[in-house]
Amino acid sequence: MLKTVVASLLISSSAWALDFKVLGPCSETPIAQTSVPATETTLGDFTVSTLTSLKLPFTGDRSGISSIDNSPRGDEALEVLSDTQMRAYGWCVEIDGTQPDVVPDEVKVTPATKSVTWFYAYSVYDAGVWKDYCSPSWKLRTLNICRN
Secondary structure (H helix, E strand, C coil): CHHHHHHHHHHHHHHHHEEEEECCCCCCEEEEEEEEECCCCHHHHHHHHHHHCCCCCCCCCCCCEEEEECCCCHHHHHHEECEEEEEEEEEEEEECCCCCCCHHHHHHEEECCEEEEEEEEEEEECCCCCEEEEEEHHHHHHHHHHHH
């Protein structure tokens, strides 16, 4: 009986369920959401693997994501507000509610990790200073794609 319990604990500790969400540019309702088995890896590798398995189109790799589900990127992801202000849009990620300060392939996914959320966001450039880093874009809905 003890061998069965120990074997069961060892098997269950090698993989765990991890909640994965993607919030698009225009709504806080996820465009993709799943709970997947996870193993110890990097956030970058986990993200690429999960987006691929969901068949959700994306541009990027293990070190960063520039587009998910054909979201704007490059010049299309810039919103000029004035001669000195603009919003720059792109993808941000939270792991267990915290935004890492390094690229995804430098963040470890461990058995303690419970959730990963990618969300389309903006940062404001104001007279040479970046502000409001990783503010969810669905709160503003100012992009042209949100007006359709």
